[in-house]
Amino acid sequence: MDEAGCDPALLANTYRDFDRVNALVSGWRGIYTRYLRPVLREAGAEATVLDIGCGAGDVCRRLAAWAKADGFSPCFVGADPDERAIEYAKGQANPPGTRFYCGTAEQLADKGETFTIVLSNHVLHHLTDSEVTWLCETSTRFAPRLVLHADIHRHPVAYATFPVIGGLFPGTYILPDGLLSIRRSFTPDELRRIAPRNDNRWRVETAFPFRLRLVWTP
Numbered sequence: 001m002d003e004a005g006c007d008p009a010l011l012a013n014t015y016r017d018f019d020r021v022n023a024l025v026s027g028w029r030g031i032y033t034r035y036l037r038p039v040l041r042e043a044g045a046e047a048t049v050l051d052i053g054c055g056a057g058d059v060c061r062r063l064a065a066w067a068k069a070d071g072f073s074p075c076f077v078g079a080d081p082d083e084r085a086i087e088y089a090k091g092q093a094n095p096p097g098t099r100f101y102c103g104t105a106e107q108l109a110d111k112g113e114t115f116t117i118v119l120s121n122h123v124l125h126h127l128t129d130s131e132v133t134w135l136c137e138t139s140t141r142f143a144p145r146l147v148l149h150a151d152i153h154r155h156p157v158a159y160a161t162f163p164v165i166g167g168l169f170p171g172t173y174i175l176p177d178g179l180l181s182i183r184r185s186f187t188p189d190e191l192r193r194i195a196p197r198n199d200n201r202w203r204v205e206t207a208f209p210f211r212l213r214l215v216w217t218p
Contacts, residue, residue: 009171011173015088016056018174027207028059047074047116054089059078059119060089061094064076074116078099080102081103108142109141117147119146120148124191124214126184133194145217147216148213152212185212201217
């Protein structure tokens, strides 16, 4: 689905169903409760959140809904260099204070923007080892109180069982793209080896089902 010539109908269906897939496997409700909620409470009305590689924007929308239910009103920015994803994201029923930017995190950092929280979902496995290190270093340029990059823990059981979930979404790229993503993903030890060695504030955590979290706190 990352290819420029992929089927536009299948791509649109995939963007549409990302919300349900992430609800099933990505664990963002738990991430919000454990990590984001305390930071948002402390930051108050000035809180801002950057979602790097936001895709269709579903993570931004879910997080914004949970924040609103808790009485918070942070500004969310979703950034992605893929024009197709940003166009789709902008066309959804987005909460007030949410905007989408077609470009890279580095471009936002070069503009001098700052964010209270910097996060990503399923971005790390698209990157080389050196690019993961670069992403970590770029993330901390935003003067955040929390950085959290969530991804897949590469494991044979994850690969063997994902077709059960992927098969629930016919007419999309979710099954083939999901299997490719698992193959490209890191193990916990691999991710620990490539996290910035000159900054011991980075840590790698695991979670069910087959999740990795690369977390930084000041």
